[in-house]
Amino acid sequence: MERYLFVAQRVSAMILGPLVLIHLGLILFAVRNGLSGAEILARTQGNIGWTLFYGIFVLSVTIHAPIGIRNILYEWTGISRPASNIIALLFAIFLLTAGLRSVTAIY
Amino acid sequence: MHPLRNHKSYIASIGHRLSGIALAVFLPFHFLLLGSAFNGANGLDQFLIYTDLPQVKIAEWALVLMLAIHLFFGIRVLLLEFTNWPDIPYRFAAWVVPGGIAAFLIGAVFLLQVF
Amino acid sequence: MEQTPEQLEVRIWRGKDDGQLVSYRVPIRDNQTVLDIVTEVQRLHEPSLAYRFSCRVGVCGSCAMTVNGQPRWTCRTHVKKVAGEGLLTIEPLRNLPRIKDLVCDLAPFIDKWQQAGAPFDATSSRKDPPAAIDPQSPLRRTADAALQCINCAVCYSACDVVNWNRDYVGPAALNRAWTLINDVRHGKRQQTLDKVFSEGGCSNCHSHGNCTRHCPVGLSPSESIVGLKRAAFSGLPRDK
Numbered sequence: 001m002e003r004y005l006f007v008a009q010r011v012s013a014m015i016l017g018p019l020v021l022i023h024l025g026l027i028l029f030a031v032r033n034g035l036s037g038a039e040i041l042a043r044t045q046g047n048i049g050w051t052l053f054y055g056i057f058v059l060s061v062t063i064h065a066p067i068g069i070r071n072i073l074y075e076w077t078g079i080s081r082p083a084s085n086i087i088a089l090l091f092a093i094f095l096l097t098a099g100l101r102s103v104t105a106i107y
Numbered sequence: 108m109h110p111l112r113n114h115k116s117y118i119a120s121i122g123h124r125l126s127g128i129a130l131a132v133f134l135p136f137h138f139l140l141l142g143s144a145f146n147g148a149n150g151l152d153q154f155l156i157y158t159d160l161p162q163v164k165i166a167e168w169a170l171v172l173m174l175a176i177h178l179f180f181g182i183r184v185l186l187l188e189f190t191n192w193p194d195i196p197y198r199f200a201a202w203v204v205p206g207g208i209a210a211f212l213i214g215a216v217f218l219l220q221v222f
Numbered sequence: 223m224e225q226t227p228e229q230l231e232v233r234i235w236r237g238k239d240d241g242q243l244v245s246y247r248v249p250i251r252d253n254q255t256v257l258d259i260v261t262e263v264q265r266l267h268e269p270s271l272a273y274r275f276s277c278r279v280g281v282c283g284s285c286a287m288t289v290n291g292q293p294r295w296t297c298r299t300h301v302k303k304v305a306g307e308g309l310l311t312i313e314p315l316r317n318l319p320r321i322k323d324l325v326c327d328l329a330p331f332i333d334k335w336q337q338a339g340a341p342f343d344a345t346s347s348r349k350d351p352p353a354a355i356d357p358q359s360p361l362r363r364t365a366d367a368a369l370q371c372i373n374c375a376v377c378y379s380a381c382d383v384v385n386w387n388r389d390y391v392g393p394a395a396l397n398r399a400w401t402l403i404n405d406v407r408h409g410k411r412q413q414t415l416d417k418v419f420s421e422g423g424c425s426n427c428h429s430h431g432n433c434t435r436h437c438p439v440g441l442s443p444s445e446s447i448v449g450l451k452r453a454a455f456s457g458l459p460r461d462k
Contacts (some may be wrong), residue, residue, distance in 0.1 A: 010185070010188070010189075013181055013184070013185060016181075017178065017181070017182060018176075018186070020174060020178045021178065023174075024171065024174060024175060024178070024213060025178065027171060027217070028213070028216055028217055029219055031167075031217065031220045031221050032220050034158065034159060034160050035153055035155045036148070036152060036155060037144070037148035037149065037150065037152040037155055038148040038149070038152075040144075040148075040151060041147070041148050041151070042166065055199065061134065065127070065130070065134065066132050067138075068124075068127050068131070069128075072124065072127075075218075082197030091131075095134060095135075095138070098138035098139060098142070099137060099138050100136075101138070102138045102140055102141035102142055102144075103144075103222060104143050105141055105144035105145045106141060107145045
């Protein structure tokens, strides 16, 4: 399993790289003159491009973050390996549901 | 700092990990807040109004910095593991300073945009 | 009038896990190594001080200890290079069970070396001719670059992940596995690769680089581990 988690971690990282760069670029652009709900939704509502973008973002983060957290929990908090697996899995489920819900909310 | 940790390669790895923790803690709030868009633009504006506060702008700057640090030190790991760049004896110390500078530059641009 | 040499304060770990740093004062001399100091303390001040050494000339790795927080070969550490503020702290190697004073038990280190797939599996006997391997072939050059490890455990002590995760086999074990995976004569290349990716294997390395930074032989376990990680995607390395 370690090998598959490792491969998943690195592949999700490769996907996230360009997505994060675009997201950062968008943030730097969007914060000019303050943030407004209307401005954000005007960009994302009904837009399949942004929906796909953030959908893939959520899926990649769902894989990438919990695998990292799993290692940190095991190495830095002294909990057992099975416990770190369970907490990471729960975190993944949360990110997936809350994340896809957000993507739906802005579509 | 302890002499075992007082070098670029280590700082990059720890920076990637600490920024990752910060982002992992922030993400749930980010997703839950975005859910308020179910109530349309007004739903979002309920929370976005706070982004006019200078304290919130500083907090946002910190988050942008965390994301940029995590990105650039993550790119370092991908470069180390999947390429042979740079072709020097101790390449694990490479990309740390440029990556760090790039992250802080993005943070600086953010500050200029919000203030 | 004879000039008395300057004195250096040296703190040396006495005891086992619960013990303490005990201070001694030794004269500073020209060309003095940390091993010279430990030897002087044992001979003139503390006969019961336990420590390891063998060759004394930077070849065997037996004298490895923690000097001012960093693992080093004490026979190759000149005092003037490390005792900046006139204070020297000498402790046993980190991440290994302590036996007494400066002596550690290397058994867990060797066990992990075995666990990572270290034993060489021969595929020919003495009746066969020597294997025809071009020393300049890519696989052989890769193996040769990592081959000189003498198991001194300095990298194992330097590694923070070894400190955080007792399952982690450590840099030396993975470095050894990498040399075998690149050795076409090794009959268990795939099994060694599978072991390297089990729990405690190379996916635990977080690219700190402490191992390479401290290796007294100038090896790069970091690069060996990178090679292993790539093999997760591309399988066993092949000669092109």
